[in-house]
Amino acid sequence: MFHCSKRYAALSILLLLLVLPSCDRSPQSTLPVVHDSAEIKSTWIDHYYVDANGEWKDWGINQEEVTVQIPGLSQDYTFVWLSDLHIITENDEIAEADRETVAERRESFKNAAGMYAEDFWAELPEALDDWQADALLFGGDMIDYAANANIATLKAGLDSLNTPYIYVRADHDYSPDYCEVQDQAAINALHADIDGYEEIELLEYDDLCVVGINNSTRNMTEEGLARWKEIYALGKPIILVTHVPLDSMIDESLGEQSRAVWSDRELTWGADCNYVPNEVTQEFLDMVYADDSLVKEVLAGHLHFSWDGALTEHADEHVFAPAINGTIGVIHVTGE
Numbered sequence: 001m002f003h004c005s006k007r008y009a010a011l012s013i014l015l016l017l018l019v020l021p022s023c024d025r026s027p028q029s030t031l032p033v034v035h036d037s038a039e040i041k042s043t044w045i046d047h048y049y050v051d052a053n054g055e056w057k058d059w060g061i062n063q064e065e066v067t068v069q070i071p072g073l074s075q076d077y078t079f080v081w082l083s084d085l086h087i088i089t090e091n092d093e094i095a096e097a098d099r100e101t102v103a104e105r106r107e108s109f110k111n112a113a114g115m116y117a118e119d120f121w122a123e124l125p126e127a128l129d130d131w132q133a134d135a136l137l138f139g140g141d142m143i144d145y146a147a148n149a150n151i152a153t154l155k156a157g158l159d160s161l162n163t164p165y166i167y168v169r170a171d172h173d174y175s176p177d178y179c180e181v182q183d184q185a186a187i188n189a190l191h192a193d194i195d196g197y198e199e200i201e202l203l204e205y206d207d208l209c210v211v212g213i214n215n216s217t218r219n220m221t222e223e224g225l226a227r228w229k230e231i232y233a234l235g236k237p238i239i240l241v242t243h244v245p246l247d248s249m250i251d252e253s254l255g256e257q258s259r260a261v262w263s264d265r266e267l268t269w270g271a272d273c274n275y276v277p278n279e280v281t282q283e284f285l286d287m288v289y290a291d292d293s294l295v296k297e298v299l300a301g302h303l304h305f306s307w308d309g310a311l312t313e314h315a316d317e318h319v320f321a322p323a324i325n326g327t328i329g330v331i332h333v334t335g336e
Contacts, residue, residue, distance in 0.1 A: 068333045070296050070334070076333060077134045082329070091147055101178070135164045145172060146174050237296050245268045
């Protein structure tokens, strides 16, 4: 949730006064953002929008904060997370038999402020840049199905960003469900046009690697494993970004919560889970779970609920709540 300074509380009151019915202001799409570098990381309170009735509304953003401690880092880092937004843009690519289903899904993915996912996304890139994070982490299921229009809407926002980012895909990002024409090669080409669509993504810093696993609803390929090993050989601590969480070796509550929410399915990677690793993926997981592993934190989405706990005795995992309910994750990485 928000934690705002007295200055921003005062600003909120002022903004409300400015938009009273007696006010002479003309409607705008968003209120201007206050760019105060000393406080910009502490609040999103400046961001408002005008609804269909011309009324000022806040975005209903929930800020989910995580602190990751990695001893030995020479500097601190801040990353901002967004996943499970499920953008659906009205388009004519949907098969007639699925139009009612898609319309119902679009309504169900409104955020707490009543904004459709594509409208929420239209406002987010500027706000995400305002955060001045070291990087943005898009954790998958950003779109609900791989229609040309949905991918184009997502790409437009990504192209407008000034902040470096990783975008890891999941099944909703690359599957053309509900589309009348289903051309996987064309879909893959559209994704490649965004960022290259490499199986293993990397943001490398002087003393840290942020590694993204694309297509984590599928088993890793041999090429992906080889790239993972190349990055691992750099010898730097790793923060792992994946859509599908990994099964905790010491905390059963993640699996229990998943089964409770998802009809008795444990939607994580593990031998007794919904995602069962083949030999290649198991070799990757063994490197993550090893006592001397360089992986210090796993960040995931997918489950549509928040969870935080230990992955092993030497690494933690955080699962973020979905952006469809307005959740923005903020990860503070410190060497202390």
